[in-house]
Amino acid sequence: MSAARICAVVVTYNRLAQIGPTVERLLAEPIDALVVVDNGSTDGTRDMLAGITDPRLDLILSPANLGGAGGFELALRHAMQHHAPDWVLVQDDDARPEPGAVAAFRAAETDDWDAVAAAVRFPDGRVCGMNRPVLNPFWHPKIFLRTFAGGGRAAFHLNDADFDRTEPMRVDGASFVGLFLSRHAIERGGFPEGRLFVYAEDGLYTLGLTAIGCRIGFFPGIRFEHDCSTFSADGAFRPIWKTYFYHRNLLLLYRRAAGIWFWPALAIVLPKWLLRGLKQGDQKRAFYRLLFWAVRDGLTRRIGWRLEDVQAALSAAESGPESGAARSSPSRGEGDGTA
Numbered sequence: 001m002s003a004a005r006i007c008a009v010v011v012t013y014n015r016l017a018q019i020g021p022t023v024e025r026l027l028a029e030p031i032d033a034l035v036v037v038d039n040g041s042t043d044g045t046r047d048m049l050a051g052i053t054d055p056r057l058d059l060i061l062s063p064a065n066l067g068g069a070g071g072f073e074l075a076l077r078h079a080m081q082h083h084a085p086d087w088v089l090v091q092d093d094d095a096r097p098e099p100g101a102v103a104a105f106r107a108a109e110t111d112d113w114d115a116v117a118a119a120v121r122f123p124d125g126r127v128c129g130m131n132r133p134v135l136n137p138f139w140h141p142k143i144f145l146r147t148f149a150g151g152g153r154a155a156f157h158l159n160d161a162d163f164d165r166t167e168p169m170r171v172d173g174a175s176f177v178g179l180f181l182s183r184h185a186i187e188r189g190g191f192p193e194g195r196l197f198v199y200a201e202d203g204l205y206t207l208g209l210t211a212i213g214c215r216i217g218f219f220p221g222i223r224f225e226h227d228c229s230t231f232s233a234d235g236a237f238r239p240i241w242k243t244y245f246y247h248r249n250l251l252l253l254y255r256r257a258a259g260i261w262f263w264p265a266l267a268i269v270l271p272k273w274l275l276r277g278l279k280q281g282d283q284k285r286a287f288y289r290l291l292f293w294a295v296r297d298g299l300t301r302r303i304g305w306r307l308e309d310v311q312a313a314l315s316a317a318e319s320g321p322e323s324g325a326a327r328s329s330p331s332r333g334e335g336d337g338t339a
Helices: 014-027 044-052 066-084 101-107 139-152 183-189 201-211 240-281 282-301 307-319
Strands: 008-011 031-037 056-060 087-092 095-097 115-121 169-171 179-182 218-226
Touching: 008 014, 008 066, 008 101, 014 031, 014 044, 014 095, 031 044, 031 066, 044 056, 056 066, 066 087, 066 183, 066 201, 087 095, 087 101, 087 183, 101 115, 101 218, 179 183, 183 201, 201 218, 201 240, 240 282, 282 307
Parallel strands: 008 031, 008 087, 031 056, 115 218
Antiparallel strands: 087 179, 095 218, 115 179, 169 218
């Protein structure tokens, strides 16, 4: 079994019922350290974590909510600086290794891989759709043709048969759930962009690794479970501010994935996004306002808006045009350099 030093990282915010079992499961695995970033929880999470006596737990109490992206950047930087890992295991606070998953990783042949993506399923055993690794259709002509011939997402996401494989397969992108990042990959690719706040930071980061020549392997024998629920069943964004980060960050992701094909792809996805407004109920006006800002900033590749900026601009816009706040972009940064 590999003696590689493994540090796991988790980001949490006000999910006491989820982070407790996740930390317990991780500390039952053969890891050397566990970095948990708490993004300012107020639901008892901090007290619970502070009461854990396992010396492997390294708790970072952020004074502000950095979002998942900011939390992962902070956690990875801290892990690399303070724990000298050979591999860093990344997962959400509602995702956890199945018993034996880390031992399976240690027993696997990973010398030829820079990152390893686990097979992520719901607790009932179904494949978790949001965590299916991907093959970028813009890099693979056959997948490109299948995607735009009507295959959609299914054409470039791994299918259920891939999860039944016995051998690893190379992929282009993966989620931050059950992802093992080698020291070599982090040293080459740097850290996730924390200013993205939430959504798509994992896709941007892993596609970026592949673009610079790192090899990401999907290992179906290493299994994680994800006890998640992201969007409501009716397709509404709750809370509504998620509309902004979701669509802005997807534009950044599409630009990185598509390259010269970005603008034709945008012509396809933008009408679909506009139709989503019909599912937002009494939040329809806010949805379209947030979508406009998201497209504006996504196309100009500006990522400076924080959650409080989005909320302040939305509040100002809803209270009337006289404030002018919605027409400016408080704290907007320069281009993010992700494409």
